[in-house]
Amino acid sequence: MPQPTYDVVAIGNAIVDVLAHADDAFLVRHGCAKGAMTLVDANRAEALYGAMGPGAEISGGSAANTVAGLASLGGKAAFIGKVRDDQLGEVYRHDLRAAGVAFETPAASSGPATGRCFILVTPDAQRTMNTFLGAAVELNPEDVDEELISRSKVTYLEGYLWDRPEAKEAFRKAAAAAHDAGAKVAFTLSDRFCVERWRAEFLDLIQNHVNILFANESEILALYQVKTFEEALPRVRGHVEVAALTRSEKGSVVVKGKEVVKVPAEPIAKVIDTTGAGDLYAAGFLSGYVQGRPMDECGRRGAIAAAEIISHFGARPETSLQKLVAEKLKA
Amino acid sequence: MPQPTYDVVAIGNAIVDVLAHADDAFLVRHGCAKGAMTLVDANRAEALYGAMGPGAEISGGSAANTVAGLASLGGKAAFIGKVRDDQLGEVYRHDLRAAGVAFETPAASSGPATGRCFILVTPDAQRTMNTFLGAAVELNPEDVDEELISRSKVTYLEGYLWDRPEAKEAFRKAAAAAHDAGAKVAFTLSDRFCVERWRAEFLDLIQNHVNILFANESEILALYQVKTFEEALPRVRGHVEVAALTRSEKGSVVVKGKEVVKVPAEPIAKVIDTTGAGDLYAAGFLSGYVQGRPMDECGRRGAIAAAEIISHFGARPETSLQKLVAEKLKA
Numbered sequence: 251m252p253q254p255t256y257d258v259v260a261i262g263n264a265i266v267d268v269l270a271h272a273d274d275a276f277l278v279r280h281g282c283a284k285g286a287m288t289l290v291d292a293n294r295a296e297a298l299y300g301a302m303g304p305g306a307e308i309s310g311g312s313a314a315n316t317v318a319g320l321a322s323l324g325g326k327a328a329f330i331g332k333v334r335d336d337q338l339g340e341v342y343r344h345d346l347r348a349a350g351v352a353f354e355t356p357a358a359s360s361g362p363a364t365g366r367c368f369i370l371v372t373p374d375a376q377r378t379m380n381t382f383l384g385a386a387v388e389l390n391p392e393d394v395d396e397e398l399i400s401r402s403k404v405t406y407l408e409g410y411l412w413d414r415p416e417a418k419e420a421f422r423k424a425a426a427a428a429h430d431a432g433a434k435v436a437f438t439l440s441d442r443f444c445v446e447r448w449r450a451e452f453l454d455l456i457q458n459h460v461n462i463l464f465a466n467e468s469e470i471l472a473l474y475q476v477k478t479f480e481e482a483l484p485r486v487r488g489h490v491e492v493a494a495l496t497r498s499e500k501g502s503v504v505v506k507g508k509e510v511v512k513v514p515a516e517p518i519a520k521v522i523d524t525t526g527a528g529d530l531y532a533a534g535f536l537s538g539y540v541q542g543r544p545m546d547e548c549g550r551r552g553a554i555a556a557a558e559i560i561s562h563f564g565a566r567p568e569t570s571l572q573k574l575v576a577e578k579l580k581a
Numbered sequence: 582m583p584q585p586t587y588d589v590v591a592i593g594n595a596i597v598d599v600l601a602h603a604d605d606a607f608l609v610r611h612g613c614a615k616g617a618m619t620l621v622d623a624n625r626a627e628a629l630y631g632a633m634g635p636g637a638e639i640s641g642g643s644a645a646n647t648v649a650g651l652a653s654l655g656g657k658a659a660f661i662g663k664v665r666d667d668q669l670g671e672v673y674r675h676d677l678r679a680a681g682v683a684f685e686t687p688a689a690s691s692g693p694a695t696g697r698c699f700i701l702v703t704p705d706a707q708r709t710m711n712t713f714l715g716a717a718v719e720l721n722p723e724d725v726d727e728e729l730i731s732r733s734k735v736t737y738l739e740g741y742l743w744d745r746p747e748a749k750e751a752f753r754k755a756a757a758a759a760h761d762a763g764a765k766v767a768f769t770l771s772d773r774f775c776v777e778r779w780r781a782e783f784l785d786l787i788q789n790h791v792n793i794l795f796a797n798e799s800e801i802l803a804l805y806q807v808k809t810f811e812e813a814l815p816r817v818r819g820h821v822e823v824a825a826l827t828r829s830e831k832g833s834v835v836v837k838g839k840e841v842v843k844v845p846a847e848p849i850a851k852v853i854d855t856t857g858a859g860d861l862y863a864a865g866f867l868s869g870y871v872q873g874r875p876m877d878e879c880g881r882r883g884a885i886a887a888a889e890i891i892s893h894f895g896a897r898p899e900t901s902l903q904k905l906v907a908e909k910l911k912a
Binding site: 307338363563569 | 630
C-alpha cells in the first residue's frame with residue numbers, strides 16, 4: 251500500500267441544516283419524533299418549513315460533519331456526497347472546502363434541489379431532525395472514487411445512506427475498495443429508527459465489512475435487541491475490531507478485543523444544541539485512531555470534540571479543534 | 582387618519598448574511614475596512630467568499646433586522662425590500678415572515694441573485710461587512726406601497742438605501758407618503774462611510790423629512806463634522822424631533838427638544854458578535870416610541886434588545902424580546 255493521502259474519506263448524505271428553535275408543543279403539533287431523524291418528502295418539508303421559525307442555514311450531513319471535524323483536528327479528509335448545482339449546493343461545497351475537506355463529487359445538474367434537514371432545537375438543547383434528502387438521493391456507485399478510497403486510511407460510512415438502493419450499492423463498493431487497499435472501514439449506526447429499519451442488513455454489514463463501529467446507547471441496544479448496555483458489549487466485541495459507544499453525559503465506552511475503556515464526558519458550561527455530538531465524537535476518535543494513539547486518548551479526543559459542538563448552534567466546529575484538544579490533553 | 586395597521590414599516594436592502602469567524606490578519610490580507618460596511622461587486626464577492634471560512638447563512642439587512650426585532654417585541658411590523666426568486670430569496674422571505682413581519686414585495690424574476698453580506702467576525706466580536714447587493718438593487722419606487730405606509734405609525738428607512746438612484750426615489754416617495762398620512766419618518770445613518778459619501782444629502786433629508794433619527798457616535802460625528810459627541814447634541818436637536826444616539830458600551834443618549842436622557846448599556850456576560858446591535862437598539866426604542874412610552878424607557882428597551890443580539894451570532898433575535906424586556910423592566 252502506498253503512503254495514504256487522506257486519513258479519512260467519508261461517504262454520506264450532503265445536507266444543509268436549517269436550524270431553528272422550537273418548543274415541545276411544536277413537535278407534538280407537527281407529529282415530529284423527538285430526538286430522531288425522520289425522512290420527509292417535498293410536501294412535508296414545505297409544510298414544516300412554513301410552520302417553523304426563522305432558521306440558520308449551516309452545512310451539515312452526519313459523515314460530512316465528521317470529516318469537517320477531522321480536518322479541524324489537523325487530519326487530512328475527503329468527502330463523497332451529492333448536492334445540486336444550486337445556491338445551497340454552492341454554499342455546501344464552499345463550507346466543506348473552507349473547512350479543509352477535499353470534495354470533488356460533481357453536483358447533479360437536474361433533479362431535486364440540494365438536500366435540507368429541518369432541525370428543531372427544543373429548550374432542553376435536544377435536536378429533532380426532519381430530512382428532505384433532495385439531490386442526496388442521486389448519489390450512486392459511480393460517484394464512489396475507488397482510487398480516492400485506496401489512498402485513505404479509513405473509509406467512513408453513515409447508516410443514513412442505507413435508506414436507498416443506489417446508496418447501498420455505493421456503500422458496498424466503497425467498503426470493498428477499502429478492504430482491497432488494506433484500509434479500514436468505519437461505520438456509524440446513525441439513528442435508532444434507522445437501525446430498526448435495517449437491523450438484519452446492518453448486522454451483516456458489521457460482521458462482514460466493518461472494522462470500526464460508532465453507535466450511541468439506544469442504537470446499540472436496538473441493534474442487538476438487548477435491554478442493557480452491558481449486554482451489548484460482549485455482542486459487539488465479536489463483531490468488529492473496535493467499537494466506540496457513546497452514552498451522552500455518561501461518556502463513552504471503547505471496546506477493542508478484550509480491552510474495555512471507559513471515557514468520561516467532557517464537562518461543559520451549558521449545552522446549547524446537541525446536533526452533531528455523535529458526528530464530532532467520531533471525528534475526535536478517528537483523529538487519534540489514524541495516529542495510532544491508545545484507545546483512552548481516542549475516546550478523550552472524541553469527548554472533547556463533542557463538547558465543543560454541543561456548546562453552540564450547528565454541527566460544524568467554530569474553533570480549531572486541534573488547538574482545543576492539545577490544550578485539554580495537556581491539562 | 583384611520584387606525585394604523587402597523588407600528589413600523591421598514592424599507593431596506595434585503596440581504597442574507599453569511600457569517601464567518603476571521604482573524605485581523607485576514608481583514609488586512611483582503612483589504613477589508615474593519616468595522617465598516619463596504620459594497621462589493623460580484624467578482625470581489627466571489628473572491629472573498631472563496632477565501633473565507635465556513636459560513637452560517639442567517640437572514641439580515643439592517644432595516645429588516647429592526648422590524649424582525651420589533652415583531653419579537655410584540656409590535657406589528659412590515660418590510661419592503663427586494664430579493665430574487667431563488668433559494669436564498671425564499672429563505673429570506675420565510676425567515677422574515679416566520680419572525681412575524683409582513684413582507685409582500687414581489688421577488689425579482691431576472692437579474693442578480695438575492696443579496697448577500699459576507700460578515701467577518703473577529704475575535705474581539707467586531708463585525709466587518711462586505712455587501713453584494715444583488716437583487717436588492719432592483720428595489721424601485723413602484724415597490725413602495727403607499728397604502729401600506731399610510732397604515733403605519735412609523736416608516737423606517739436605512740441610510741444604506743442611499744447608494745442607488747432608484748432607491749433614493751423610493752425613499753423619497755415613502756417619506757412623502759408617510760407625511761401625507763400624518764405618520765412619522767425614522768431614519769438610521771447606517772454607517773460612517775455611508776454618511777461621508779452622502780453627507781450633504783443626508784443633512785437635507787434630516788432637516789426636511791426625518792422625525793426620528795438613529796445614529797451611533799462615529800456616524801453623528803461624521804454627519805456634523807465635529808470632534809466630540811457633546812458638540813453634536815445641539816446640532817441634532819434643531820434638526821429632528823427625536824434623536825437616539827448609541828455609544829456602544831457607553832450606552833445611549835436620547836435628545837428630544839430640550840430633553841437629554843442618558844441610558845446605560847445593558848450588562849452582558851460575553852459579547853459574541855456585534856452584528857445588528859444598532860438595528861436592534863432601534864427596534865427596542867421604536868417598540869416604546871409607538872406606545873408613547875417616556876424616552877428613558879424607549880432607550881432602555883433599545884439597550885436590552887441590543888444586548889440580546891450581541892450575545893450570539895447573527896442579527897435576528899433568538900428569544901422573545903417582549904418577554905425579555907418585560908422581565909428586565911420589572912427588575
